[in-house]
Amino acid sequence: MPPSSTQNPILAQARTNWVILKTCLEERFVYRADFAFATLVRFLPIVTQVFLWGAIYSGAQARSESDEPTTLNNYTYHEMIAYYLMAMLARAFSSMPGLASGIARDVRDGTVKKYLTQPIDMLGYLFWHRIAHKLVYYVVATGPFALVFYLCRDYFPHAPDALTLLALVLALAMGFLIGFLIESLIGLISFWFLEVSSLLFIYMMLNYFLSGHMIPLDWLGDVGEWVEYLPFKYLAYVPAAIVLGKDGYVLGQGLEGQLLIEATWIVGLLVLNRIAFARGVRRYGAFGG
Amino acid sequence: MPAIDVRNLSKIYRVFRKREGLRASIRSLFHREYEEIHAVDGIDFEVERGEMVAFLGPNGAGKTTTLKLLSGLIFPSGGQADVLGHVPWKRENAYRRRFSLVMGQKNQLWWDLPAQESFRLHKEIYRIETAQFDRRIDELTELLEVKDLVGQPVRELSLGERMRMELIAALLHSPDLLLLDEPTIGLDVVSQRKVQQFLKYYQKERQITVLLTSHYMKDVEALCQRAIIISDGQIKHDGPLAEIVDRFSQFKVIELQFAGTKLPEDLDRFGEVFDSQPPRVKIRVPKNEVPRILNRLLDSYVIEDISVEDRPLEEAMAELFTDSASKAPS
Numbered sequence: 001m002p003p004s005s006t007q008n009p010i011l012a013q014a015r016t017n018w019v020i021l022k023t024c025l026e027e028r029f030v031y032r033a034d035f036a037f038a039t040l041v042r043f044l045p046i047v048t049q050v051f052l053w054g055a056i057y058s059g060a061q062a063r064s065e066s067d068e069p070t071t072l073n074n075y076t077y078h079e080m081i082a083y084y085l086m087a088m089l090a091r092a093f094s095s096m097p098g099l100a101s102g103i104a105r106d107v108r109d110g111t112v113k114k115y116l117t118q119p120i121d122m123l124g125y126l127f128w129h130r131i132a133h134k135l136v137y138y139v140v141a142t143g144p145f146a147l148v149f150y151l152c153r154d155y156f157p158h159a160p161d162a163l164t165l166l167a168l169v170l171a172l173a174m175g176f177l178i179g180f181l182i183e184s185l186i187g188l189i190s191f192w193f194l195e196v197s198s199l200l201f202i203y204m205m206l207n208y209f210l211s212g213h214m215i216p217l218d219w220l221g222d223v224g225e226w227v228e229y230l231p232f233k234y235l236a237y238v239p240a241a242i243v244l245g246k247d248g249y250v251l252g253q254g255l256e257g258q259l260l261i262e263a264t265w266i267v268g269l270l271v272l273n274r275i276a277f278a279r280g281v282r283r284y285g286a287f288g289g
Numbered sequence: 290m291p292a293i294d295v296r297n298l299s300k301i302y303r304v305f306r307k308r309e310g311l312r313a314s315i316r317s318l319f320h321r322e323y324e325e326i327h328a329v330d331g332i333d334f335e336v337e338r339g340e341m342v343a344f345l346g347p348n349g350a351g352k353t354t355t356l357k358l359l360s361g362l363i364f365p366s367g368g369q370a371d372v373l374g375h376v377p378w379k380r381e382n383a384y385r386r387r388f389s390l391v392m393g394q395k396n397q398l399w400w401d402l403p404a405q406e407s408f409r410l411h412k413e414i415y416r417i418e419t420a421q422f423d424r425r426i427d428e429l430t431e432l433l434e435v436k437d438l439v440g441q442p443v444r445e446l447s448l449g450e451r452m453r454m455e456l457i458a459a460l461l462h463s464p465d466l467l468l469l470d471e472p473t474i475g476l477d478v479v480s481q482r483k484v485q486q487f488l489k490y491y492q493k494e495r496q497i498t499v500l501l502t503s504h505y506m507k508d509v510e511a512l513c514q515r516a517i518i519i520s521d522g523q524i525k526h527d528g529p530l531a532e533i534v535d536r537f538s539q540f541k542v543i544e545l546q547f548a549g550t551k552l553p554e555d556l557d558r559f560g561e562v563f564d565s566q567p568p569r570v571k572i573r574v575p576k577n578e579v580p581r582i583l584n585r586l587l588d589s590y591v592i593e594d595i596s597v598e599d600r601p602l603e604e605a606m607a608e609l610f611t612d613s614a615s616k617a618p619s
Contacts, residue, residue: 012413015413016414016416019409019412020410023399023406023407026406027399030401030402030442031401114397116361116362116380117360117362117388118385118414118415119382281380284363285302
């Protein structure tokens, strides 16, 4: 039987996406206690990291003969904490736990069949699934995040103006898209290799350094220069650099260009995802029943 | 124009051949050996619209691979298929809205949510109008006797209830073609019968085309008039189900009831005695010797009742598949 012909295709697609999102949200709420606990536990490393940087800077201050506040690679202690908190906020948007491994599992155990035999787009479906995942995460994490940012409010140099805030929101949203597209691309490699956990591990390691999650990218010296040309910096460093007003990340002084390059990365990664999916399903063996 | 038209269709899998032992495992890190498996090897068949056809064969014969090819899940290595006017592996949405693939061993419903949530999602994915959707849910849940269970999380349902929910999800958009891969696998007798009865009724009512694989011959006998037998990726038989026993079984069963309470002791000279419940007994005899053996039996003993039956389909199939396995090159 043909589908309903009275529906506008764009509206119908929007409705489908909405129902996918709604269903995913319902699913996320099933194990709400476990989810809430896991979210709260993720805040512990933030607290320990703040203390760690405190210890590093007070050690450096003790060795210094000057009374001026110590700077390490042009970051004061306050800037470092502000950087770290912003990087964590950016990671809350760009990290995609379970996305690549979930695609690999679906390919291996045949669950991917539903995306191939039903009139749905697998990447679109996973995208809305991830949006639901993030929305539930934000509901649970907003309180603790707000508390941490409130307690650490004095570490931030100044409140960003409205336009910078807008650029920050844009950078966070695009960071989400880049994180999604890189991980889904790694997941799609499972059409060739079935198992991608080692590849994913390498990516996580590189990501930890090259996104600026561990330390600011301008601490990496010469290495930091070529990291500039990779998409990883948008996952953590760029949003933090916008808030701290780092060189090249201020409106009118290069930030617009950075955001444009980020958008170009998104388009490029999307095209790569589409190519990988189209070739991957051609190769797909659907072994084992 | 047939619903399914398959010409010289083949699928070759290239699989890694791992030899036994640690040394072989280390060697395989540097030099991998592959072999080609001809899962489907140049098959041809047609299925008319509204027909319900059984696709039979032993494990690894190529049944499921054929269903995967027809549903567009995998690309063929050669040949052509026209299903409802589409090439399946192009995966056009227009085609994907017209068929359903149900695999008894795979779950499509959301595990942690009630089945009705999955149904609602299907409503949007397949763009089913609300009034029609409500009607379909009412009809299907009633027919499959699961009306009270649609609000219960899928993980809490029994296997039989879950399979019935899977069937509802697969039929909500009123597909013209239903591909069923072992739909009753692992089900108890009651659930099996319910699924069988439903499929029989539904197919007759809607005149949809159904291609069914099953290892349960009772499913096949209850549902299909025609069977395609596939073995080693090739079609061995395509015709009425009734012909299978006649064509492939070399034996018939003579059932005897003797006067008195005891059985004669020398019955094994006529054939293989396999079910002995005095004064009744069953003897398996070569098909072409039935008249001669009947004469000898009637001459030798006082017999109260006698009947000659074909071997059950299940046994005939087992015999056929055992033969083809023993003839296959090692």
